[in-house]
Amino acid sequence: MKLYEKIIATYNGLVDVPSSDPDDARRRKLLNIILVGMMAVAGILILAITVLLLLFAFNPNEAVLPIIASVATMIGVSIFYLINRWWSGRVASVSFLFFLMFVITLSDSPAELANGRSVFLFAIPIVVASVLIGSTSTFVFYILCSIEIIILVLYAGKPAGAAVFPVVSFLFLALISWLSSRSLEQALKDLRIININLDNLVTERTQALSESLTRERIEAGRNQAILNSIADGVIVFNAENSSILANPALSELIKTPSDELTAISLNEFVHTADLSGTNQKMIRELIEQPERSESGVRVEWGKKSLSVGVARVQDTATRENIGAVAVFRDVTREAELEKMKENFVAVVSHELRTPLNALMGLTEMLQEGIYGAMNEKQVSITERLMTNITRLLSMVGDLLDEAQIGAGKLSINPQVFKTGSLLENLHSTMDKIAADKGLALSSNLDPAMPENIVGDHQRLQQILINLVNNAIKFTEKGGVHVSILREDPHHWKIEVTDTGIGIAENEIPYIFETFRQASNTAMRTRQHGGFGLGLSIVKQLVEIMNGRITVASQTEQGSTFTVLLPLETAQY
Amino acid sequence: MTKNFALVIEDDPDLSDIFSKALQTAGFEVEAIRDGRIAEKRLQEIVPTVIVIDLHLPHVDGVTLLKQINENEKFEKTRVIITTADNVQAEIYRNLATIVMVKPISFGQLRDISARLKIA
Numbered sequence: 026m027k028l029y030e031k032i033i034a035t036y037n038g039l040v041d042v043p044s045s046d047p048d049d050a051r052r053r054k055l056l057n058i059i060l061v062g063m064m065a066v067a068g069i070l071i072l073a074i075t076v077l078l079l080l081f082a083f084n085p086n087e088a089v090l091p092i093i094a095s096v097a098t099m100i101g102v103s104i105f106y107l108i109n110r111w112w113s114g115r116v117a118s119v120s121f122l123f124f125l126m127f128v129i130t131l132s133d134s135p136a137e138l139a140n141g142r143s144v145f146l147f148a149i150p151i152v153v154a155s156v157l158i159g160s161t162s163t164f165v166f167y168i169l170c171s172i173e174i175i176i177l178v179l180y181a182g183k184p185a186g187a188a189v190f191p192v193v194s195f196l197f198l199a200l201i202s203w204l205s206s207r208s209l210e211q212a213l214k215d216l217r218i219i220n221i222n223l224d225n226l227v228t229e230r231t232q233a234l235s236e237s238l239t240r241e242r243i244e245a246g247r248n249q250a251i252l253n254s255i256a257d258g259v260i261v262f263n264a265e266n267s268s269i270l271a272n273p274a275l276s277e278l279i280k281t282p283s284d285e286l287t288a289i290s291l292n293e294f295v296h297t298a299d300l301s302g303t304n305q306k307m308i309r310e311l312i313e314q315p316e317r318s319e320s321g322v323r324v325e326w327g328k329k330s331l332s333v334g335v336a337r338v339q340d341t342a343t344r345e346n347i348g349a350v351a352v353f354r355d356v357t358r359e360a361e362l363e364k365m366k367e368n369f370v371a372v373v374s375h376e377l378r379t380p381l382n383a384l385m386g387l388t389e390m391l392q393e394g395i396y397g398a399m400n401e402k403q404v405s406i407t408e409r410l411m412t413n414i415t416r417l418l419s420m421v422g423d424l425l426d427e428a429q430i431g432a433g434k435l436s437i438n439p440q441v442f443k444t445g446s447l448l449e450n451l452h453s454t455m456d457k458i459a460a461d462k463g464l465a466l467s468s469n470l471d472p473a474m475p476e477n478i479v480g481d482h483q484r485l486q487q488i489l490i491n492l493v494n495n496a497i498k499f500t501e502k503g504g505v506h507v508s509i510l511r512e513d514p515h516h517w518k519i520e521v522t523d524t525g526i527g528i529a530e531n532e533i534p535y536i537f538e539t540f541r542q543a544s545n546t547a548m549r550t551r552q553h554g555g556f557g558l559g560l561s562i563v564k565q566l567v568e569i570m571n572g573r574i575t576v577a578s579q580t581e582q583g584s585t586f587t588v589l590l591p592l593e594t595a596q597y
Numbered sequence: 598m599t600k601n602f603a604l605v606i607e608d609d610p611d612l613s614d615i616f617s618k619a620l621q622t623a624g625f626e627v628e629a630i631r632d633g634r635i636a637e638k639r640l641q642e643i644v645p646t647v648i649v650i651d652l653h654l655p656h657v658d659g660v661t662l663l664k665q666i667n668e669n670e671k672f673e674k675t676r677v678i679i680t681t682a683d684n685v686q687a688e689i690y691r692n693l694a695t696i697v698m699v700k701p702i703s704f705g706q707l708r709d710i711s712a713r714l715k716i717a
Contacts, residue, residue: 379612389704389705393622
């Protein structure tokens with residue numbers, strides 16, 4: 026195989042002619058093939074004659090002519106080869122053809138050549154010219170051959186009419202050669218055009234591909250740079266919940282090397298000693314079901330507080346779900362500040378309570394006459410002292426509650442209590458306050474309510490008192506009505522209705538916010554007293570009890586606050 | 598020692614006065630102590646009918662005292678009233694006392710409640 030390839034390579038090196046014109050190269054190669062072939066035939070002939078001479082020892086005189094002819098052919102062919110190879114294909118071809126005609130002229134008697142057995146030899150230059158020089162050159166050699174035939178006819182002493190048959194026949198041959206050569210040239214030309222077009226197309230496509238690859242690389246690089254420079258930790262999971270991308274901020278945030286954050290499953294991601302079981306579950310659910318989650322869920326990851334937001338990633342074209350992206354923000358500092366604030370509020374309220382308690386007790390002792398009877402003025406003063414102390418105490422209590430709810434420290438202590446006691450206690454606390462303002466405080470208890478229910482009595486009482494207190498605060502005339510009703514077999518509700526100033530529709534969404542009162546101006550807050558914590562605490566307490574608070578109101582028409590709670594009855 | 602003896606353990610002087618006065622008004626002979634360590638010693642000597650105890654005390658805190666009281670059989674009949682401003686702690690130590698009162702505690706409230714704990 027190697028040898029065969031070597032021979033082919035040598036042969037190609039021998040016949041190929043480098044040329045910028047592909048037609049020229051093709052023609053010169055063709056001439057070379059013919060020349061090399063002739064050279065080989067001459068070589069073989071000389072070799073054969075030599076062998077015959079040695080083996081059979083026939084008359085050497087008979088061998089002289091073929092040997093001379095062979096050697097002459099080899100010399101001539103070499104000259105044409107050199108011209109063709111190093112100078113001009115056209116010159117080599119034309120001279121080769123003339124040489125061919127010369128050889129033909131000498132090959133037989135003029136009579137046989139004119140229209141005898143050897144006339145067909147003239148077909149060779151006519152046909153070969155069309156492929157070696159060009160389609161039209163076939164006519165040139167046709168004319169030359171025709172002239173030579175006519176001369177030979179006349180030279181042989183034959184009538185001129187004897188030349189008609191070969192001349193007409195060769196005309197047809199020349200025509201056929203011309204046509205076939207022309208169509209071959211045309212076909213090759215077409216092929217070359219097609220090739221060039223194909224080359225251009227390939228170049229264009231390659232160029233476009235490389236450009237788009239470059240663009241994509243730049244784009245990807247830019248996206249990566251953006252991702253890398255985001256301060257928040259970002260991780261992307263595909264639809265199979267395997268991570269496909271994580272930025273350095275996340276790796277820094279959760280103290281995990283970047284390479285351990287990509288191509289890991291969601292389970293592997295959350296399964297870490299830095300996360301409590303609850304938080305692991307929470308993050309897993311968030312990423313699996315992003316549409317159910319609210320933004321900014323807090324988790325404790327190691328020593329850090331992180332806020333997690335998860336969004337579904339959809340294919341922009343098909344809207345198909347292709348995964349989820351989770352963003353982790355470090356809120357440790359905020360969480361600390363919040364905790365400090367809560368602690369501060371708790372400590373301050375706690376410390377305020379002791380002296381307030383002393384004030385209350387001492388005032389009470391005066392009122393009780395422990396230190397002797399008081400005159401009318403003194404009684405009035407101690408009453409006013411008591412009212413102000415109570416107000417202060419209730420505000421401090423609100424602050425403490427708010428701080429405890431915020432810190433998640435407030436727990437519910439369910440116990441069995443008499444449903445009616447809520448209203449009894451309400452009246453004993455609030456009747457005087459309502460009466461002082463000239464308002465009627467009325468109530469009713471749904472007979473469908475069980476006599477005893479389970480709940481945090483103290484906190485339920487607080488909810489009721491806060492709501493009634495709020496109603497009295499914002500009512501100038503009329504009254505406040507409280508109902509305890511059975512909503513359905515599993516729920517009960519407290520309704521507090523007043524005939525007060527009501528709440529404008531656009532303010533309703535805000536009334537349960539901390540430190541907020543409707544028509545939220547500082548003046549209003551002062552006018553109505555308190556921190557505006559009452560409703561916020563009520564709402565938070567209701568929510569801790571798995572209940573819901575709603576409000577229906579119209580400006581100047583009064584308001585109705587409804588607290589809906591799950592109904593639990595004593596098991597015994 | 599008289600039949601109805603009350604020990605008030607409260608570090609705030611004003612509250613200590615108020616609580617003592619409320620218990621006296623209810624008919625108790627009252628002794629007030631403002632320091633945990635002193636109270637610890639005193640409790641080795643006496644068995645009060647009622648102990649009013651704050652959870653925040655200097656040197657020895659109220660919870661330690663409460664545990665000692667609960668573990669000592671001689672206080673089996675002693676009624677304990679915890680007074681605290683912290684309602685979370687109030688819940689935690691509820692089972693260490695007869696009654697838990699969350700501050701603010703009114704004079705009248707303590708007087709009426711303690712009156713019911715008197716031995717006839």
